[in-house]
Amino acid sequence: MRVPFLDLTSQYREVKDRIDADVAEIFATSAFVLGKHNRGLEEEIASLHRVKHAIAVNSGTDALRIAMQATGIECGDEVITTAFSFVATIETVVQLGARPVLVEIDPVTYNVDPAAIEAAITPKTKAILPIHLFGQLADVVAIKEIADRHGLFVLEDAAQAIAGERDGVPTGHWGRACGISFYVTKNLGAAGDGGLILTNEDEVAERSRSLRVHGMGRERYYYDEVGYTSRMAELQAAVLRAKLTRLADWNARRSELAAIYSHELAGEGLTLPTTAPGNNNTWHQYTVRHPHRDALAAFLKENEVDSAIYYPVPLHLHKPYAHLAQGPGSLPVTERVCQECLSLPIHAHLSDEQVRFAAAKVREFCRSHAVAR
Ligand SMILES: Cc1ncc(COP(=O)(O)O)c(C=O)c1O
The missing domain is CATH 3.90.1150.10 (Aspartate Aminotransferase, domain 1)
Incomplete structure (x- = not known):
């Protein structure tokens, strides 16, 4: 008997009719970027997590990078996280000129050990970045308490934990911003790359929306800061909305x-x-x-x-x-x-x-x- 690690074809079969119809419509209308499927996906994921804002981007990595930049992580800051993760967690911190400070994990949950965080705090520490590894939230209650006590903030790497909750409160509420990945192998996977930022803060949402299109302000071709090209393709948003129903x-x-x-x-x-x-x-x-x-x-x-x-x-x-x-x-x-x-x-x-x-x-x-x- 063969036991495969993934079976993406069976996933597709369950929602094939909807995906095929939506893809055909996207090509027929040439509505390839930032259209109704992006908006629909953002609304649906925001509602799933009961969070005010969701911003679709083109990968989980970009979701983290943009979430960090939008919450003010910058050159010289320290961000406490762990070394037991996918590289994107710390790669994005380094790309912003900040320093990931790596602390130990809990040997039972493999998430950050809250007891290790406090000793790593310095005057340069700005944020704590727990990874919700393998689908369960880090000890966000303890982490939030430490952050509050030291005047820091929390950012969530929920790339692997869409729909995850702690004490009935979904991921996306525990940090100022939260990054989700829709890479093909994730519980909700696109037909390629995709990601999304969750936040309850209006300003972080607005800045994230700007950063995903080169830092463009409200007026077209006027730029507020250095940003990225990180729009989610409508094709991906349509695939994700179909799979989200399952x-x-x-x-x-x-x-x-x-x-x-x-x-x-x-x-x-x-x-x-x-x-x-x-x-x-x-x-x-x-x-x-x-x-x-x-x-x-x-x-x-x-x-x-x-x-x-x-x-x-x-x-x-x-x-x-x-x-x-x-x-x-x-x-x-x-x-x-x-x-x-x-x-x-x-x-x-x-x-x-x-x-x-x-x-x-x-x-x-x-x-x-x-x-x-
Ligand atoms: C913990 C973690 N962080 C970040 C990422 C980055 O997401 P993506 O591959 O969508 O860029 C992933 C995905 O593989 C991940 O597992």
């Missing part, structure tokens, strides 16, 4: 599959993913840890079960970001997690049998590689 069901199915994995894999010596109290996990990934991770991945591959490593190398051990830490050993929890983590297939178009089969293969490996923990 997102709640797809996320619910991910949750069912996560429960199957957790049941089938309990007591096998693996570290299983844990959802923190108060969080609704959207299960972007189901990530386990095993000390013989590479051998486990190879065994799964032999048995036609896909897997993926998010992330094999922490950000501070990549050449362009090496100056942000003291080399190997400087973030031991993060480094260990990177050596041990493995994400198993979890998406709405897997059957219970496929997930049970994948879990059985993981179990078989664990039993032949028992480790003392």
Whole structure:
């Protein structure tokens, strides 16, 4: 039995009629940019997150960069975040001339460890940038409390956590601005790149809208600041709106599959993913840890079960970001997690049998590689 990591064709099949009709209309009318699908998507995502403003842009990376610039992150500022993320989280900070200050993650949720934040605050610190990794929110209650106490603000990297909530409050409310990614593999994925900024602040929204079109002010071809070319294509917005009608069901199915994995894999010596109290996990990934991770991945591959490593190398051990830490050993929890983590297939178009089969293969490996923990 084959267990694929993704099945984008099945996603498309569910909404094919709507996508095909919308794409045909876009070509027939040549309404390719910033049209009704952009506006519709912005309204629908704002309403899903109960946030005042949503600004569609052309990637999650741009969403972060624009959100930071629009909230005033600039040269010389420090932004506290972690090294267990996709590179875009810190790349964008560096591109603005600011410095990412990398602190440890919580070994249970893999999100920023609030206890590590306070020691990293300096007079240059301006913001805390938690990543809501693998579909669940970081400990935003503790993070917000620390930020408020030190006169800092929070920015959310919710690239992997659309529709995520903490204590019933969706992502997008915890920070001054929040970036979402619609990269193809995300829970809500475009047919290419796409992203979106959420904010409750009118000024941040207005500045973000300007930054996505080169910093243009209200008057055409008059510029207020140096911006970007970051419009979302109407084709992408149309695809996303069609898939958005299925997102709640797809996320619910991910949750069912996560429960199957957790049941089938309990007591096998693996570290299983844990959802923190108060969080609704959207299960972007189901990530386990095993000390013989590479051998486990190879065994799964032999048995036609896909897997993926998010992330094999922490950000501070990549050449362009090496100056942000003291080399190997400087973030031991993060480094260990990177050596041990493995994400198993979890998406709405897997059957219970496929997930049970994948879990059985993981179990078989664990039993032949028992480790003392
Ligand atoms: C945590 C995180 N931040 C930022 C991004 C950047 O998003 P995009 O790939 O849409 O530019 C991603 C997406 O891969 C991500 O996973």
